[in-house]
Amino acid sequence: MSTAPAGVVAAIPDAVTQMAWIDAIVAHGVRRPGTAANAVTVEWCAERLAELGCDVQRHALTTTTSHPGPAVLRAGNVELRGLTVPFSTAGTWRGRLVASGDPQVHGAAALHRATLTDLPVSVLDPAVLARHDPSGELATHVHTLPFGPALGKEIDRVVAEGAAAMVGIVDAPWTTSDYFVPYDGVVRPIPAGWFDRDAGAALDALLAAGPVEVELVTDVANRDTRETNVIATLPGRGEGWVVVGSHHDAPWASAVEDASGIVQVLAQAAAWAAMPADQRPHNLAFLLTAAHMSEGAGTRAFLRDWEHRDRIVFGLHLEHIAARAVPDGTGGLVSSGEPDVRWWFVSAGAEQDAWVTRTAEVLARHDLDRSIVLPPEVFGPMPPTDGGFYHLAGIPMVNLLAAPMYLFDPADRPDMVHVPSLVPTARAAADLIAATGGRVGRAAPRIETTPRATDHP
DSSP states (O other), X not given: OOOOOHHHHHHSOOHHHHHHHHHHHHHTOOOOTTSHHHHHHHHHHHHHHHHXXXXXXXXXXXXXXXXXXXXXXXXXXXXXXXXXXTTSOOEEEEEEEEETTOXXXXXXXXEEEEEOOEEEGGGGGGGOOEEEOTTOGGGTOXXXXXXXXXXXXXXXXXXXXXXXXXEEEEEOSSXXXXXXXXXXXXXXXXXXXXXXXXXXXXXXXXXXXXXXEXXXXXOEEEEEEEEEEEEEEEOOSSSOEEEEEEEOOOSSSOIIIIIIHHHHHHHHHHHHHTSOGGGSSSEEEEEEESXXXXXXXXXXXXXXXXXXXXXXXXXEEEEOOBEEEEEOSSSOEEEEEEEOOEEEEEOOSTXXXXXXXXHHHHXXXXXXXXXXXXXXXSSSSSOSSXXXXXXXXXXXXXXXXXXXTTTTSTTOOGGGBOGGGHHHHHHHHHHHHHTTTTOOOOOOOOOOOSOOSSOOO
């Protein structure tokens, strides 16, 4: 398999530089779509890409964004504080509190738990196409996902029960109510709040003693927002395009989700800008999309509207250079110092076998352990990343995703980035781009813009 030219490898920014970029992005603040911090991040990304020698364009789109504030629950003399559920409804609701699933929940406030799923990685073994796991630990490793069985859409189950409100409990290995799900751009018709596991225990005790009347006060603004994709390009050989992407928005200040993805895209721009145009395998586009937190609206708009979309040869999407976290014993989380499980979703169709082989080779070459290569539809109709839309469009792609349990929580701090993986991941990405050499452009893809069946991490 082709490897990246030595000049490209030498120009990949070191881990110190990449972490300095991550720190700068995190310093902008909570960068949800439609926030001032996200707008600053857009300009910061555009400036860095221009400094690296790319031609930079900004493409606008409009999408529904959600801006939740505090949620307050009062039950007798008990007052509990949490976060209003994104894409729920603001207001004050009073009435009975009933456990979700109880026959009396219709018209009541449903007490519903979001218990994060513990997934034995071995469950995926029948679907695994390749792996790099030199220690063999994935055979017994249990990965805590950032979702429960409802994939972040607990509120939909409550609505289906006929409940008039939701009191959601975040049942996680640490104490938090700051759970930014769902994020699919669909506004629900009921008020809802997230509360922590201690609040859940208090409410369980109240319900055990008899009927409970509550007042739930929620604060959320759902609005149409003009957002921006950043598209930076470098000319290369032929008419085809390789797109290297991630998203620039996040649920919080979020270092892993997805400041780490942003800097991986910047690293590729820096590396390939060091090469003459005639030594780049194709024209290259470095894409940082908007509104991941609104059902990947930016990526869908890019694949629908970009002028060169019918000549995309390959899509490489990079999300999350993540450390595995463990409870700190005081209700918080700390990094274990180890990488979290890495999922590499590889195209289906006639080219899948070739891309599986290439991906397996680069994982071994750069010793990206705890990696498994999976088919694009193992969890649903598309890979659970913004890059999954390439699969729906029929575009050959490789998507990197880590899904640490803290992904939608402020616990996603710079210390949760797995720093030793930054440079090896960038080198692996450069090798995958180099492997596209010699391929030709393709017919206009079948663009799928309907919402996903599942949230994506």
